[in-house]
Amino acid sequence: MKVEFTRTGPYAGVLSVEVEAERFDRALDEAFRRVIRHVEVPGFRRGKVPRFIFEARYGVESLYEEALNVLLPEAYRAAVEEAGIVPIEEPEIDVESLGKGQPLRFKATVTVEPEAEVGDYRSIALVKPVVSVDEEEVERELAAMRERVAVLRPLEGEEAVVQEGDEVDLAYRVFLREGEGEDAPERELEDAKRDEVTVEVVPERLLPGFAEGLVGMRVGETKDIFLTLPQDYHDASLSGKPVRLSVHVKAVRRKEYPPLDDEFAREVSDFDTLEELKADIRAKLEARVREAKDREVRDALVEKLVDITEVELPESLIRREAEAIVEELDNVLRSMGMDLARYLEAVNKDREAVIREHWEEARRRVVGRLALLAVARKEGIEVDEGRWREKLAELAQVYRTTPEELERVLRREGAYEALRRSVLFDQVVDRLLSYVTWVEEAPAPSEGGEAASAEGAGSAEESSGDAERE
Known part of the structure; x- marks a missing residue:
């Protein structure tokens, strides 16, 4: 299949596609199998009319529309994937030529994600994360362990x-x-x-x-x-x-509660002493804090990237993201035994009002993704196949399937490219982190001193039952 994409505007383009004649002929075969079930020809049982008699009576052209129904969606998805574009609306498709034994040629006019212009992303400064766990946190974990065996x-x-x-x-x-x-x-x-x-x-x-x-x-x-x-x-x-x-x-x-001693450590863990248990708790807490700090840093980096990115966005793209945020809210509410409809009734709002409330968040999310794509292009970063396979294996384990089957499902459901992008974005953030200028965290406010606000820190970085509650 031959694919060519030509951008015609900030967020518009034309996808020119040529599908091999053999594939179109196979689509004609499938179209005949579908159509013949509903065709009656004197002298033949329904569904048993030979192909040559059908074509002689109705013409092969009568199969073209059904063949397009068979082939176009699949060919369009494959062309989009090959071109590496993300349409944000349904395309307008113009079939230029088709025929038995001939290639299928069509053009799809698509609204796509615009290309972003990113500023000096190699000069981003961030507060250096500090990973620390105090003794009180360790004691709280020990207390929770004692609670479980009380x-x-x-x-x-x-x-x-x-x-x-x-x-x-x-x-x-x-x-x-x-x-x-x-x-x-x-x-x-x-x-x-x-x-x-x-x-x-x-x-x-x-x-x-x-x-x-x-x-x-x-x-x-x-x-x-x-x-x-x-x-x-x-x-x-x-x-x-x-x-x-x-x-x-x-x-x-x-x-x-049992006393906090070596015997307690042996009862609740594989360690022989309380000190060994406390050291393990501290290590796990530090790993948890480190993971949380890493997420915070990565999010902060993307936020900085958004601030230095210029891009013209179609309203439809922001709306789609805002609606996705509202869907996320609905899922959270359902996990709490509520749903969006009851929430809207409780806060006396309609869905459109909630979408508008999340408009700016949606805009920044979209700009963030486009900025990461722009950096990927500038830096020549492509999806690392090793990391991609690791991601597939990880998710396949969660969904109790094989990586191969998961990949087939992702392609069928149209989620393949989104997951590939998530892997790419992780790689881009890794690269950006290698350019970051790290600054020390602002000291805690002291008495008589003025507390450093988050905004101030950011500026510094840039310059450097019934009776029971129911």
């Missing part, structure tokens, strides 16, 4: 008094109050009554004031706890209303 011990007798962090079995009744005073009229909320419920006495997990009211209660004790339901309470008819909870404590259990 044992709940039932409390009895004099020690059976509720403390924060305990697990408590209780029963309660809820009364809606018509005022704040103790003698205010009230009515019981029958649906809120519980005869057996277990709660963990952690303030942020319970209704405001409920955990505090439980602290100090003894097993067998009944107590009134007066609360005001929060404004975001799950039952809107009760939001902000005062209530009385008549609470009876049935049992209390308290977590017992």
Whole structure:
């Protein structure tokens, strides 16, 4: 197949394609197999008409339209991939010539990503990332490990008094109050009554004031706890209303934690000593911080690149990216048990308003990609096939398939080029990082001194249950 792309404007061009005669003839064969199922010719059963009789009766030209339906989409996708362009709208296709035993020639007028002009990307300055983990972070990880192996011990007798962090079995009744005073009229909320419920006495997990009211209660004790339901309470008819909870404590259990010693280290890990365990925790935390800092630096580098890039963007390209951002938002909301429709209703906005809110973010995303492509062209960077294969193998493992099958799916779904680009962009950022001028991180603000703002730092760089919360 012969492919030639000619740019005719900032974001327009013509793709000239010639498809081999053999491929067009195979498309004619497929077109005949499709068409003949619906054709009736006297003396033949439907679908059994010989090809030469069909062509004699209707002409081979009657198959051309179906052959184009078979071949054009596939040929267009392959031509786009070969030309290395990314159309952002459906093309206008003009078939110039076709015929049995002849090549198919067509032109596609396409709207494509514009080419960006990038400034002096070799003079970008960034704050040098500092990777550090303090002792408190290590201790928090150890505390989380202790939490996982803690044992709940039932409390009895004099020690059976509720403390924060305990697990408590209780029963309660809820009364809606018509005022704040103790003698205010009230009515019981029958649906809120519980005869057996277990709660963990952690303030942020319970209704405001409920955990505090439980602290100090003894097993067998009944107590009134007066609360005001929060404004975001799950039952809107009760939001902000005062209530009385008549609470009876049935049992209390308290977590017992193992001591932080070598035996603990052996229990929760493959290490023999607590010091070895702490060293491993620190190393893993540092690796996590290093990875996060690396992402931050790479993002900051692209942001700097955007600031020194000039490009004329079609509105359709920005809109498509803004809509993609809104789709991402919808996915996040769904993972939280919500969706975009309910979100829009809650914030009293329509989809278009949210798209417009993300317009500038979308614009910068698009400019960032175009800037990276421009640098790739200037630096002569192409996709490293080794890294590409590593990426395919990594994703194939995630999706439990083979790299070869994944590549076929990517091509079929039109996602092949986007993934190839992601690998290319990583390579471009690696190259840009080799040019970066690193500056030391601004010191923390001191008393009486003026804190260095992010903006100031940037300028310096350039110059250098019902009772439970539901």
